[in-house]
Amino acid sequence: MNLILRLKLPEVDENAFRKYYYENSLATNRIATVLAFILYALFGILDIWVVPLSWSYVWLIRYALACPFLIVILIVTYSRIFETYYQILLGLSVLVLAAGILGMIILTRESELAFYTYYAGLMLVLIGNFVLYRIRFRNSIIVAALILLGYEVIAIVYQDVLRDYYNAIVFINNNFFFITSIVIGLFSNYFIEFYMRRDFNNQKMLRQRAIELEAHNAELDSFAHTVAHDLKNPLTALIGYSDFLKKSHTRIPPAEVGNALSMIARNGRKMTNIIEELLLLSLIRKKEDIDLNPLNMSAIVSEVQVRLSDMITKHQTRIIEPETWPQVWGYSPWIEEVWVNYISNAIKYGGQPPLVTLGAGTETSDLVRFWVRDNGSGIPVEQQERLFTPFERLDQVDIKGHGLGLSIVRRIIEKLGGQVGVESVEVPGQGSTFFFTLPALNRNIAT
Numbered sequence: 001m002n003l004i005l006r007l008k009l010p011e012v013d014e015n016a017f018r019k020y021y022y023e024n025s026l027a028t029n030r031i032a033t034v035l036a037f038i039l040y041a042l043f044g045i046l047d048i049w050v051v052p053l054s055w056s057y058v059w060l061i062r063y064a065l066a067c068p069f070l071i072v073i074l075i076v077t078y079s080r081i082f083e084t085y086y087q088i089l090l091g092l093s094v095l096v097l098a099a100g101i102l103g104m105i106i107l108t109r110e111s112e113l114a115f116y117t118y119y120a121g122l123m124l125v126l127i128g129n130f131v132l133y134r135i136r137f138r139n140s141i142i143v144a145a146l147i148l149l150g151y152e153v154i155a156i157v158y159q160d161v162l163r164d165y166y167n168a169i170v171f172i173n174n175n176f177f178f179i180t181s182i183v184i185g186l187f188s189n190y191f192i193e194f195y196m197r198r199d200f201n202n203q204k205m206l207r208q209r210a211i212e213l214e215a216h217n218a219e220l221d222s223f224a225h226t227v228a229h230d231l232k233n234p235l236t237a238l239i240g241y242s243d244f245l246k247k248s249h250t251r252i253p254p255a256e257v258g259n260a261l262s263m264i265a266r267n268g269r270k271m272t273n274i275i276e277e278l279l280l281l282s283l284i285r286k287k288e289d290i291d292l293n294p295l296n297m298s299a300i301v302s303e304v305q306v307r308l309s310d311m312i313t314k315h316q317t318r319i320i321e322p323e324t325w326p327q328v329w330g331y332s333p334w335i336e337e338v339w340v341n342y343i344s345n346a347i348k349y350g351g352q353p354p355l356v357t358l359g360a361g362t363e364t365s366d367l368v369r370f371w372v373r374d375n376g377s378g379i380p381v382e383q384q385e386r387l388f389t390p391f392e393r394l395d396q397v398d399i400k401g402h403g404l405g406l407s408i409v410r411r412i413i414e415k416l417g418g419q420v421g422v423e424s425v426e427v428p429g430q431g432s433t434f435f436f437t438l439p440a441l442n443r444n445i446a447t
Contacts (some may be wrong), residue, residue: 017197019389020085020196020200021136021193021196021200025196028242029090032128033073033093036097036128036132037067038390040062040067041067044059044062047062049113050114050117051110051113052112052113053102053108054107057107058104061100061103061107062104063102065096069093070093073093082358087135087136087408090133091142093336094128094147098147102122102151103117105118105158105159106154106158107430115159116185121316122147123181125147126178126185127185129143129144130186131185134192134335140189141350144182144185145356148319149180151423152175155174156171168244195345220279220409231271234268235267235271237264237267238271241260241263265407284429289332292329292417295327295328295438296332297335297370300332300336301358305343306336308343308344311344311347311348312357315348317350317353318354318356319358319416320357321357322358322359327440328368328438328440329417329439329440329441334415335438336411337408337409338436342409342436343356343372344364346431349432350374351377351431355374356373357372357374358372358373358376367418368438369439370433370436370438373431374433375431378431379426381424387422388407406420412438416438418437419436420436420437
């Protein structure tokens with residue numbers, strides 16, 4: 001709405017638009033200055049006939065003041081200072097040309113034709129103000145108002161146009177044409193700037209879209225690499241153990257057969273987990289409107305521990321959690337997946353045995369931070385920056401598994417209006433703290 005009614009963009013975009021407007025109008029302003037010089041100089045030929053008694057004074061204004069001023073402006077357009085003051089200099093150029101015409105009228109005698117006809121020159125100056133020079137809309141209004149005011153003063157004070165009925169009618173007639181031309185000129189000037197602003201916005205959106213597409217394509221490349229890598233390992237194991245059983249099942253002890261079948265089942269479950277996370281990632285990417293509801297975080301964490309009970313038992317994990325949880329907004333099924341990812345990572349990459357501490361606290365007045373702290377060896381700083389990068393894998397020793405989890409966590413939390421992060425030092429036993437934030441219940445959430 002600001003773009004249409006006020007020709008104004010947000011401050012950051014407005015500053016960028018000023019530079020865009022300057023760069024795209026520089027050539028036009030130079031051509032307009034050259035054209036103004038040529039026309040202003042050529043009209044001097046008429047001075048000999050329309051101001052036969054005063055042409056020398058008129059030429060002084062035309063060739064000693066106005067035309068040299070245009071030459072100076074043209075030269076200045078090639079300097080760095082022009083970009084800073086070009087709107088002022090262009091507006092000043094129009095005013096100098098208009099003042100020159102008004103000055104010529106003052107210097108002519110009433111018996112000379114130019115005394116009543118040189119006002120027509122102001123019409124050309126107004127055209128230059130509105131159409132040729134790229135003076136912005138608000139500045140054009142100021143310039144046009146000053147030219148009209150100058151005409152009124154000269155006509156009423158110097159020419160005394162109100163002294164009789166005939167001259168008053170001529171004055172009214174001239175005002176009608178002047179004001180009409182100003183309105184039409186402002187209309188044209190408005191839409192010149194409007195369409196330049198629209199083009200600027202469109203180009204900005206196209207650039208942003210190109211950046212997003214480039215990032216999306218890079219993400220897809222990483223996605224394909226990660227999925228291929230993560231599915232290849234369990235598939236290779238499945239094929240290997242299957243071939244082994246096919247060829248040797250009659251000759252090997254039952255215990256080895258059972259072990260091979262267990263490995264097949266384990267790798268099959270791993271592939272199933274990868275596929276489930278891929279499906280979740282797809283759902284997160286596609287789902288636009290999410291109904292946020294108050295979360296029962298205690299119930300969610302309890303359900304997560306039930307889901308991870310086998311892992312918790314196998315690793316003899318001790319989990320510490322607060323007695324009460326802060327009230328927040330969120331989407332329960334997704335937050336459950338976040339806790340599953342954080343807690344399972346804390347178990348897998350924590351100490352021996354794992355000690356996993358869960359907690360929560362106020363991040364800001366309208367955000368609550370939840371965290372999972374392990375007792376592992378920590379994560380190097382340079383790897384912390386890559387942890388939540390889509391489909392990024394870490395080469396840390398003893399870290400196995402697929403590279404989708406933390407990327408999914410980041411997408412979930414950002415979609416719910418929060419942020420993710422990690423705090424870690426490479427000190428054995430102090431481990432890492434993975435956190436996420438969610439809107440506090442006292443925050444007004446549109447659902």
